[in-house]
Amino acid sequence: MKFRILTLFPEQFIGFMETSIIGKAVEKNVIAIDTIQIRDYSKDKHRKVDDYPFGGGAGMVMAVQPLRDALKSIERVQNSRVIYMSPRGATLNHEKVVELAKLDELILVCGHYEGVDQRFIDAYVDEELSIGDYVLTGGExxxxVVIDSVSRMIDSVLNNNTSAEEESFAMDLLEYPQYTRPSEIDGAVVPEILMSGNHGEIAKWRYEQSILITKTRRPDLFEKYKNKPHEKSVLKLLKKYL
Incomplete structure (x- = not known):
């Protein structure tokens, strides 16, 4: 998977690309992350990339020309998509992450100031995407967040290829509580069932914990989950919480 990032601040991605799971995936050539400095494509002698908005108003708007030429500098592959990170876009969720992970290339456009000239969006952007109902100073x-979440769905990025499928949101349930050694610390003990060695009962406990946490913290997700088709054994456990 190739990630291409159109940005005014490529330096923000240096640590991100070199550390932790993402850094290891880049090192192993499982993913590639390239940054494209939008200013390098400005035809203004001062490398200006923005201008005042038509109709007045506060702030500046990023112009079409530098963005367009920066995008055209990329040798596109067939299975790719251009996404503009925008608070007015559809909200990123697990289903979208899985969908994006099937691409060969993802081009992310990072806006700044008061946004991007709509003509660039209309002509070159496939999709606008948001990570939540709030506004950031820029799209970087x-x-x-998009690169990190999508990368986890790509084979060989995680040490355990099944973990991405098993954790929160993959089954529309939040993750159950996790514990590690020691079994007791500051008077708090690990639930006895987790040390029993009975993997069937452990799986049942974890499933019920996921239901309880989801119902309490994300009732919207719980409603979605309970209305899905389930096997009889799952329904029997689920009925306790309906």
């Missing part, structure tokens, strides 16, 4: 942090 949002782009990192």
């Amino acid at each position: 942090l949002a782009a990192m």
Whole structure:
């Protein structure tokens, strides 16, 4: 998977690309992350990339020309998509992450100031995407969230290839509580069932914990989950919480 990032601040991605799971995936050539400095494509002698908005108003708007030429500098592959990180876009969720992970290339456009000239969006952007109902100073942090979440769905990025499928949101349930050694600390003990060695009962406990946490913290997700088709054994456990 190739990630291409159109940005005014490529330096923000240096640590992100070199550390932790993402850094290892880049090192192993499982994913590639390239940054394109939008200013390098400005035809203004001062490398200006923005201008005042038509109709007045506060702030500046990023112009079409530098963005267009920066995008055209990329040798596109067939299975790719251009996404503009925007608070007015559809909200990123697990289903979208899985969908994006099937691409060969993802081009992320990071806006700044008061946004991007709509003509660039209309002509070159396939999709607008948001990471939540709030506004950031720029699209770079949002782009990192997309890269991180999508990368986890790619084979060989995680040490355990099944973990991405088993954790929160993959089954519309939040994750159950996790514990590690020691079994007791500061008077708090690990639930006895987790040390029993009975993997069937452990799986049942974890499933029930996921239901309880989801119902309490994300009732919207719980409603979605309970209305899905389930096997009889799952329904029997689920009925306790309906």
